[in-house]
Each structure stands twice: as C-alpha cells, then as structure tokens.
Amino acid sequence: MRTVTKDTLTQAFLDYIGDDTDPRTRFVLESLVRHLHDFATETMLTHEEWRKGLELLMKAGEISSPHRNEFVLFSDVLGLSSLVDMLHSEPDSTPSSVLGPFHILGAPTLPVGGNMKADNDGAAIIVSGIVKSTDGTPISGAEIEIWQTADNGLYSNMDPDQEDYNLRAHMVVGDDGRYAFTTVRPAPYIVPDDGPVGELLDATGRQPWRPSHLHFIITAPGHRTLVTEVFPSDDPYLDQDAVFGVREKLVMEYIEQTDLNNIPNGIADSDKIQAPYFTVDFDFVLGAE
Amino acid sequence: MRTVTKDTLTQAFLDYIGDDTDPRTRFVLESLVRHLHDFATETMLTHEEWRKGLELLMKAGEISSPHRNEFVLFSDVLGLSSLVDMLHSEPDSTPSSVLGPFHILGAPTLPVGGNMKADNDGAAIIVSGIVKSTDGTPISGAEIEIWQTADNGLYSNMDPDQEDYNLRAHMVVGDDGRYAFTTVRPAPYIVPDDGPVGELLDATGRQPWRPSHLHFIITAPGHRTLVTEVFPSDDPYLDQDAVFGVREKLVMEYIEQTDLNNIPNGIADSDKIQAPYFTVDFDFVLGAE
Numbered sequence: 223m224r225t226v227t228k229d230t231l232t233q234a235f236l237d238y239i240g241d242d243t244d245p246r247t248r249f250v251l252e253s254l255v256r257h258l259h260d261f262a263t264e265t266m267l268t269h270e271e272w273r274k275g276l277e278l279l280m281k282a283g284e285i286s287s288p289h290r291n292e293f294v295l296f297s298d299v300l301g302l303s304s305l306v307d308m309l310h311s312e313p314d315s316t317p318s319s320v321l322g323p324f325h326i327l328g329a330p331t332l333p334v335g336g337n338m339k340a341d342n343d344g345a346a347i348i349v350s351g352i353v354k355s356t357d358g359t360p361i362s363g364a365e366i367e368i369w370q371t372a373d374n375g376l377y378s379n380m381d382p383d384q385e386d387y388n389l390r391a392h393m394v395v396g397d398d399g400r401y402a403f404t405t406v407r408p409a410p411y412i413v414p415d416d417g418p419v420g421e422l423l424d425a426t427g428r429q430p431w432r433p434s435h436l437h438f439i440i441t442a443p444g445h446r447t448l449v450t451e452v453f454p455s456d457d458p459y460l461d462q463d464a465v466f467g468v469r470e471k472l473v474m475e476y477i478e479q480t481d482l483n484n485i486p487n488g489i490a491d492s493d494k495i496q497a498p499y500f501t502v503d504f505d506f507v508l509g510a511e
Numbered sequence: 512m513r514t515v516t517k518d519t520l521t522q523a524f525l526d527y528i529g530d531d532t533d534p535r536t537r538f539v540l541e542s543l544v545r546h547l548h549d550f551a552t553e554t555m556l557t558h559e560e561w562r563k564g565l566e567l568l569m570k571a572g573e574i575s576s577p578h579r580n581e582f583v584l585f586s587d588v589l590g591l592s593s594l595v596d597m598l599h600s601e602p603d604s605t606p607s608s609v610l611g612p613f614h615i616l617g618a619p620t621l622p623v624g625g626n627m628k629a630d631n632d633g634a635a636i637i638v639s640g641i642v643k644s645t646d647g648t649p650i651s652g653a654e655i656e657i658w659q660t661a662d663n664g665l666y667s668n669m670d671p672d673q674e675d676y677n678l679r680a681h682m683v684v685g686d687d688g689r690y691a692f693t694t695v696r697p698a699p700y701i702v703p704d705d706g707p708v709g710e711l712l713d714a715t716g717r718q719p720w721r722p723s724h725l726h727f728i729i730t731a732p733g734h735r736t737l738v739t740e741v742f743p744s745d746d747p748y749l750d751q752d753a754v755f756g757v758r759e760k761l762v763m764e765y766i767e768q769t770d771l772n773n774i775p776n777g778i779a780d781s782d783k784i785q786a787p788y789f790t791v792d793f794d795f796v797l798g799a800e
Contacts (some may be wrong), residue, residue, distance in 0.1 A: 224742075224749055224750060224757045224758070224759050224762055225759050226593070226755055226757065226758065227597065227758075228594060228597040228598055231590050231593060231594055231597065231755060232590070234590070234755060235589065235590045235755070238715070238717050238751070239715045239716065239717070240715060240716020240717065241716070242716055243714065243715050243716055244714070247714055247715065248715070249554065250554050250556070250560060251715065253550050253553050253554045254550055254554075254589075255589055255590065257546035257547070257549060257550040258546070258589060258591055259590065259591070259594055260546060261542050261543055261546045262591060262594050262595055262598065263594070263598065264542050265538065265539050265542045265543075266598055266599075267539070267595055267598065268595075268599070269595055269596075269599065271539060272586070272591070272592070272595045276580070276582045276583055276586060279568070279571075279572075279582040280572075280575060280580065280582055282568075282572060283568075283569075283571060283572020283573065283575055283582075284572065286569060286572055291565070291569065293565045293568040293569055293572075294565055297561070297565060300524065300543075300544055300547060301520050301521070301523070301524045301544065301548065302547055302548070302551060302561070303561070304515070304520060305517060305520050305548055305551050305552070306551055306556055306557075306558055306561045307558075308516065308517040308520065309517055309551065309552065309555055309556065310555075310557070310558065425532065425533070425536055426527070426528045426529055426532050426536065426537070426540065427528065427529015427530070427531055427532055428527050428528070428529065453513075460513055461513060462527070466515055466520060466523060466524070468513045468515065469513070469515065469516075470513050470514050473513055
C-alpha cells in the first residue's frame with residue numbers, strides 16, 4: 223500500500239481481509255474499523271489524544287485482575303454494555319440489564335418463601351412474584367439466582383465482615399411459577415473509581431453511583447435466559463445510574479406495611495418480621511428460546 | 512434515566528457530561544461514543560461478540576509489559592496509528608510514519624559520514640541526503656536519530672547477540688544540512704503475533720510482515736519534529752505492510768554500485784567498503800512549527 227492516504231486507508235484495511243474470513247467477522251470488523259477511522263478523522267485526533275487513549279487502555283490492563291475487569295467497566299460507563307442488552311431485549315419480555323462483576327457461582331438453595339435476610343441489618347423486604355412466559359403461563363421449575371449488597375453497599379465477596387454467600391441464593395419455583403423471599407434493602411454504591419474509568423468520570427464531571435438493586439438470573443428450559451436487575455422506585459440515583467442499567471420496566475415499588483397481617487402466606491420466619499416492613503411485587507416474563 | 516432506550520442511550524450519555532468539562536474532551540468523547548454506539552447498533556452486536564472483544568482487550572493487558580504494548584499494536588494493525596499520522600502530515604513536508612516500539616534513548620553520536628555498519632553482516636549501504644525546510648533551505652544543526660534491524664530482522668534490544676545500541680545512532684548535521692552514514696540493509700520482520708493481535712490477524716487471513724525500513728526522528732528548532740521510516744523500493748512487503756506505515760513519499764531507491772569510485776566524499780572507513788554496495792539518496796523536509 224505504498225499509495226495509501228488518509229482517504230484510502232479504510233479500504234486498504236478491508237482489502238487486507240482474506241477471502242476465507244468468516245463473513246460475520248468481516249462484517250463486524252468492517253463496521254468497527256470504519257467507525258474507528260471516521261472517529262479519528264472527524265475529530266482530527268491528535269497524537270497526544272491518541273497516546274492518552276492508549277495510556278488509559280494500558281492502565282486498565284494493569285488494574286484488571288481475576289477480581290476486577292476495568293474493560294467491562296469502561297464498556298459499562300460508556301453505555302455499550304447496556305446498549306448490547308437493549309439491542310437484544312424483546313418488547314414482550316422483562317428487559318435484561320448488566321450482569322455486573324459481583325456474581326459468583328454456587329449460592330445456597332433457598333426454598334420459595336425462604337429467609338435470605340437472616341442476621342443482616344435493615345428493614346425486612348418481602349419480594350415475590352411470578353416467573354412466566356410471554357403468554358402469561360407460569361413457568362414451572364424455573365431457576366432463579368439472586369444476589370445483592372448488604373445495607374453497607376458491599377457484596378459478600380467484597381466485604382470480609384460478611385459470610386460467604388451472604389445475601390445470595392438459588393431458588394427453584396413450583397408449578398405456580400411463584401418465587402418469594404425475605405431480604406433487606408440493598409444499598410446504592412459506587413463503581414470502582416480509583417482506576418482509568420475513574421479518571422474518565424472525573425474528567426467529565428460524572429458521579430460514580432449506581433442506584434440500589436437486586437440482581438437476578440432466571441433460567442428455564444425452552445426460554446431465553448434473563449440476566450437482569452430491579453431497582454426501587456424511590457432510589458435517589460435512579461435517574462443517574464453510572465452504568466445506564468435502569469429501564470422503566472425494571473423499576474419496582476417498595477410498599478411500606480405497618481400491619482403484620484399483610485405478610486403473604488408461606489413466608490418463612492414471618493414471626494421475626496417487625497413493622498414497618500416492605501413488600502415488593504414483581505413478575506418476570508421470559509421470552510421463548 | 513429510567514426511560515432510557517436503545518434510541519435515547521447516546522443522548523443519555525451526552526447529558527451526563529458535566530458543564531465544566533473541557534470542550535475538546537467533550538467533543539472527542541461525543542464522537543467516540545456516537546461511533547461506538549452506532550457500531551453496536553449497526554452490527555446488532557451480540558453478547559458473545561461483546562464478550563469476545565472485551566476478552567481480546569483483557570488479553571492485551573495481560574501480554575503487555577514495559578517492553579511490549581499490545582494496545583499500540585492493535586492501533587497499528589487496525590490502521591489507526593497511521594491514520595493519526597496522516598491526518599497531521601503536511602503536503603509539503605516528508606510524511607510521518609509509525610514510531611514503533613523499538614526506539615530507545617541514548618544512542619551514541621555518529622559524525623556525518625560515519626560508519627554505523629561496523630561489523631554487521633550484509634552489503635554496505637551509504638545513505639545520504641539533505642535535511643531542509645519546506646522552502647528548500649538546509650536546516651543547520653538539525654539532529655537525527657537513526658535505528659534499524661540487523662539483517663536477521665532483529666533490533667539490538669530484542670537480540671542478545673547484538674551489542675547495546677548496535678545500528679543506532681544520533682547525528683547532528685552541519686550548515687549544509689547534509690547527513691550521511693554507512694550501514695547494512697535492514698530486514699523485513701513480523702510484528703509480535705503470539706498475542707490477541709495475532710489472533711485478529713489469523714482470523715482475517717492477514718500476514719504479520721512489515722517491509723524493511725530505516726527509522727528516523729528529526730528535530731530542529733523552529734520546525735515540527737518528524738518521526739518517520741523509509742522503505743526500499745524493492746521490498747517484497749512494500750504493498751502489504753501489516754501496520755500501514757508505507758507512504759509513496761517514504762520509498763527510497765537502493766542503487767547498486769559496482770565502481771568504488773562512486774563512494775561519496777566524506778564517508779568514513781570507505782576503504783573497507785567492497786563492491787557491490789548500494790547508495791541511497793533521500794532528503795527530509797521539515798514543516799515549520
């Protein structure tokens with residue numbers, strides 16, 4: 223390409239791609255490189271800015287570890303993770319939302335109606351609802367993974383003061399598709415902001431907070447796996463989630479209850495619940511596979 | 512942003528940017544994120560592809576070190592590095608080209624006409640020319656850094672069999688702007704292809720070779736620093752440089768000489784040069800600062 227110029231470079235890149243290349247790989251790469259080149263051209267990207275960008279990537283590599291993925295965090299705060307979720311959400315199903323970095327495998331099984339709150343501080347919340355197909359049929363045997371922060375804003379695997387698997391559970395629903403558990407209200411927290419993502423947030427006057435949420439992964443034969451999170455309607459960060467994870471359909475209402483007679487049937491340890499407590503009713507709709 | 516959708520996400524990102532943000536930072540980020548989101552939307556990027564991209568970045572971080580920058584290499588093979596060079600090249604000046612990862616500071620000073628070949632294998636090449644301004648005036652006192660591979664395709668800092676600073680020099684030109692040195696022909700080589708960049712090249716049927724070249728950095732007061740490389744016109748990889756570094760104006764002619772009387776004046780150790788040898792005449796034109 224001795225005659226390559228800024229106007230022919232993108233085509234030169236495309237001409238390099240071999241004939242045997244997987245067509246989808248070629249399509250994705252062509253789009254990626256066209257946008258990358260258009261970005262540089264449109265901004266007349268300087269050498270200094272190019273170096274700064276590469277430095278941020280290098281720092282992301284340095285701060286990443288088996289316990290922290292700064293590249294995923296970049297994707298999150300730039301809205302890319304949520305966009306990929308939204309591109310593949312179906313209008314009739316519960317929207318998916320970011321998995322986040324705090325999920326771990328092997329949570330203990332909790333029966334429907336079980337007590338996940340245990341000794342955790344905070345008011346009791348009883349979360350319940352139906353897992354169903356888009357036609358409204360309950361999905362018998364659907365499996366649910368649940369995880370959340372304690373009221374200090376930390377997940378069990380970030381907090382040496384919490385027991386392993388605290389506020390994490392695996393639940394299998396019965397024929398009625400109903401799930402239910404008692405827990406505490408999760409707390410808002412900040413995404414890790416001591417690395418290059420923090421530099422980006424700082425440089426653009428952005429705050430690192432996420433609204434509080436409960437994480438769910440729901441799997442059922444014949445249905446698309448749903449990875450999502452649900453948010454309380456009164457969270458102060460609901461409209462400024464640092465990672466763009468909130469969707470209108472993922473907002474749940476915490477209803478304050480003062481009458482202990484309003485505790486639903488089949489809730490374990492209901493005698494330990496004190497007023498005021500909260501109830502949350504939230505159904506999950508899974509698309510067909 | 513509880514009402515964020517795939518159609519409003521880009522605007523939501525832009526709305527997050529604080530009012531006090533540096534305008535250039537805002538402009539560059541807006542362009543970057545618009546293109547990133549358009550890329551994902553246009554390709555309907557899947558979760559699997561998203562994870563694959565992030566995995567390549569994570570691997571790039573793991574294989575990078577103070578001696579290897581896989582992110583720069585990604586930028587190189589995607590054409591971004593060359594595009595940034597070309598966007599800021601001036602038509603009347605010698606084009607810039609990629610710095611590459613093999614430059615080190617502190618090369619020994621070689622007088623004009625000096626012998627950089629020393630004991631290196633290979634035919635002698637006498638490279639000479641004028642460093643000048645765009646109006647043709649020689650630039651007195653311009654400083655030149657030169658580095659290149661030996662004929663095994665390795666730079667001194669990659670090859671334990673070469674002495675430190677082998678085939679590296681720093682030269683200061685006189686009032687006539689003339690530089691000259693004797694060396695050996697550098698060799699084509701492959702970019703590191705044992706990491707994620709190699710995976711990308713493999714997946715797209717690309718070869719990792721770069722044509723042979725001499726690297727130069729030229730600095731002079733009142734002029735823009737020139738970082739460039741020059742390539743022999745007969746190199747087999749001239750039209751398929753893996754990093755898009757070749758420009759037509761950076762191609763030099765090696766002229767084979769059989770008559771020792773054609774050795775230019777002022778060449779050190781000229782009695783050690785055997786026929787056939789080669790001469791290269793190449794001028795550098797520096798833009799005003």
